[in-house]
Amino acid sequence: MVSSRQLLKTFSRPVPRYTSYPTAPHFHGGIAGKDVAGWLKAIPEGDKVSLYVHIPYCDRLCWFCACHTKHTLRYDPITSYLESLSQEIKTVGALLPQGVKVSALHWGGGSPTMLTPDDMRRLMGWLRNAFDFADDAEISVEMDPNDLDEPRYDALADIGVTRASLGVQDFDERVQKTINRLQSFEQTAAVIAAMRERGVRSVNCDLLYGLPHQSLETLSRTVAQIISLRPDRIALFGYAHVPWMKKHQTLIPEDALPDPEARFEQMTLAGDMLAEAGYQPIGIDHFALPGDSLARAAREGRLRRNFQGYTDESADALIGLGASSISEVREGYWQNMPAIGEYRRLAEAGELPVVRGIALDDEDRLRRFVIEKVMCAYGFSSCELRARFGSAAEHVLAEAKAYARLNPDICSFDAFGFRLENAAFPFARSVAATFDTYLEGGRGRHSSAV
The missing domain is CATH 1.10.10.920 (Arc Repressor Mutant, subunit A)
Structure with missing residues (x-):
């Protein structure tokens, strides 16, 4: 029987991550706001939808990141953006048929935890006013430990967060400096403890392999530290080096990146450590404790995949809100305008800020x-x-x-x-x-x- 290592050369060519099909490069400008309005109105009454809210700002720019985000040390742009976002929330909410329930909400970025406590509460209020949330809706937020303090922890509890999602990447100091992501183990542990003290029942941590200067030794230390915190879910992603898309990735020295064989060894080591610690492998890059809902979905054949990765969410529609966010319904996909200025102009005019998409046959x-x-x-x-x-x-x-x-x-x-x-x-x-x-x-x- 052939081994995974023997298959490495055969399967090392770049391919999509398949968080959609067709994938985003095939979206086009032939899909407009009027098309999307019709798709939203066609969601059957009583169906469930999942919401994604994009906050495209960070107070530091991580050089490994491939997300749509902007660096800012001022809060004024965020305040202005939130006002535009509130208008899009109203526009989309008004298009959904009566009885459509929100079963899941995810805040991503960027850094949603850059928001002030009051703005976190305001944003959640806008969402609840515009959409009908199920009583058991999952609410998850991506968190940067460098942003968080006691008032923000309290605000996150007030908005009903059920899952805290933390990007860790690697705790090795040399790796962190090379990717401009300084975050200690102690900071990360403190966030998890604070959220658990406030009743959050699920924690997810994101790890990366394939980073510059990363080795089996540094990665194994990071994985062991994460295991000691016992998060419910762990995502183990391979670093995607795409400097032709994200120019800040040119700041990462390519000669410090591991080759495909070294990446495979890192992936295998981390996966083996997590499995030995009792985590169930999920798909190609997720792990979960056996009692977690993602693990149960995988065992029961209910696992799904969308732009947020692997999910146990059963909703057939994912609606993205905010600049650059991507949505999925039965009829097709669409993406919002990534340029924040143009996004704001369209949203404030009461238009759906659609820039491209694709209709499915x-x-x-x-x-x-x-x-x-x-x-x-x-x-x-x-x-x-x-x-x-x-x-x-x-x-x-x-x-x-x-x-x-x-x-x-x-x-x-x-x-x-x-x-x-x-x-x-x-x-x-x-x-x-x-x-x-x-x-x-x-x-x-x-x-x-x-």
Whole structure:
């Protein structure tokens, strides 16, 4: 049987992360606000939706970051942005049919914890006034320990946060200085303790491998420290070096980055440590304690994937609010204007600040389902595919059968469906790419698959 290490060369080419299908490089300017308004109005009454709110500001710029964000040491731009965001919240909320419930809310960035305590409460008030929240809605916030103090902890508790999400990356001082992300273990532990004291029942920590000057030794120390804090979930991401997209990444010395084999060793080491500590592997890059809802969803075949990564959220619609945010409904995807000035102009005029998107046809929906299943469950059922898509599923099943025949060490195909072999689990992105009919069009550059 072939090993994961032997597959490394085969699957080292860059491919998308498949948080959507089609992926963002294939969005286009032919989708406008009027299209999106129709899509929002078409969400069935009684359906659940998930909300994402983007705060595109940081008081320091981490050089590894590939998010849409701006560095600012002044609060005035944030105040102005929030006023525009409040208008978009009203516009979108008014378009949703009666009875649509918000089952999950996530604040991301940037650094949402840059907001003052009063602004945190104001923002949550705008959201609750515009949308109907389920009583058990999950509310998660990305947190930067460098921003937090007692009044902000109290405000986060007041808005009903149920999950604290902390970016850690690596605790090694040399690595931190090279990526401009100084954050001690003690700071991180203090945030987790403060949120747990205030009743937050779930904590997520993000780790990165493949960083400059990172070694197996430094990474193992960081992973051991994180395990000692016992977060409920851990995301283990490979650093995506995309300086052609994010110019500040040119500040990271490329000769200090590990090669694909070293990245794979780091990924394997960290994954093994987490598994030995009792964390259940989830998809290609997440780990969760067995009692966590993400772990239960994976075991029960309910794991999903969207622009927020792996999720146990069952809502079919993800609505992004704020500059650059991306939304997903049955009809397609759209992205808001990333340029903050233009975003503000459109939002304050009562328009949906849409800049691009893509409408899905039946073939897209079929392949989206297959790719999501490969990313979440390492395969898919022939019966389920036929039940959902009828005879239209046959040509994709034929593709899967042909791929398995050519790659018996990687996957199998039988009467039950398509399934990756265990050694190929880390390369699910690359296998999913075989079902991507847009990829060979050459639009978009992607990060390493490992």
